[in-house]
Amino acid sequence: MDLEKKDEQPLRSVAVPVADDSSRKRRRRRCIICWSSVAGVILTLALILLILGLTVFKAKKPVLTVNSVQLQDLDFSVNPIPIRVSLNISLALDITIKNPNKVGVNYRNSSAVIQYRGKDVGNVPIPAGRIGSDDTSRLHLTLTVFADRLVSDSEIYQDILSGNLPLSTYTRIKARVRVLFVHIHVTSTSTCDVNIDIQGRKIANQTCHYKNKI
Structure with missing residues (x-):
């Protein structure tokens, strides 16, 4: 094949x-x-x-200003025998908090304190709040002295007899500022030294000092 x-x-x-x-x-x-x-x-x-x-948007310190400290109430009496002092004092505190930032500021719960020779003798709470951008918040506070704390100090007798009672108010505001994605904490404080004319039932003079811390 x-x-x-x-x-x-x-x-x-x-x-x-x-x-x-x-x-x-x-x-x-x-x-x-x-x-x-x-x-x-x-x-x-x-x-x-x-x-x-x-x-x-740079973080700026809130401006805390004490507009006035007024004597709202004053009642006192002195018993010579035995020596005893009865004293009731209330101060009206007018405070302004200005926010110079372009964003809102939140502040925490705080308090205003009244002091006698460096000792706390009264306080009033300041509730937390918020202040808008370039806005101002005004607070009206009433500080009442706790009489038992005041009369327990031996120097109170000399001050009352001299007719001049030195007191101080201390206010602190802790705020938080958010700049872009960063939270910045700011603390503003004010201290006012006042002298009360007991006989005239008025504030003789007052001096305030301020501090800010970022």
């Missing part, structure tokens, strides 16, 4: 596509330009936020 010989067909060459170097370079250049633009935008925004944080 004759075997039929089949003509052998030559192998066809397969064309392998070769990447175009210039096309790859263009794509790479476009990617570099794109990512550079994104990085530039991010850096620009970060720079703008930094400038705003250091200028317009």
Whole structure:
């Protein structure tokens, strides 16, 4: 049997596509330009936020001001035998808290204290609150002296007999300011030294001092 010989067909060459170097370079250049633009935008925004944080939105201290300290009530009596002093005093405190920041400020629960020769003899609570941007809050407080704390001090007799009673008021406000994504705590305090003219039933003079701390 004759075997039929089949003509052998030559192998066809397969064309392998070769990447175009210039096309790859263009794509790479476009990617570099794109990512550079994104990085530039991010850096620009970060720079703008930094400038705003250091200028317009820079944290500023709330301004605590004591507008007035007034003698609201004064009742006293002295018994010579045995020596005994009865004394009731109330002071009206008018306070202003100004927020100079471009954002609102929250302040915590605090208190105003009345002192006699460095000792606390009365206080009044100050409830927590919020002050809007560039806004002012006004507080009207009444400080009442705890008579038992006052008369237990031996120096009170000499002060009453001299007709001059030295007292001090101390007020502290703790606030929190949020600048961009950062919370900053601020403390403002005021101390007012007052001298009460017992015979005239009035405040003879007063001097106030202020401190702010960030």
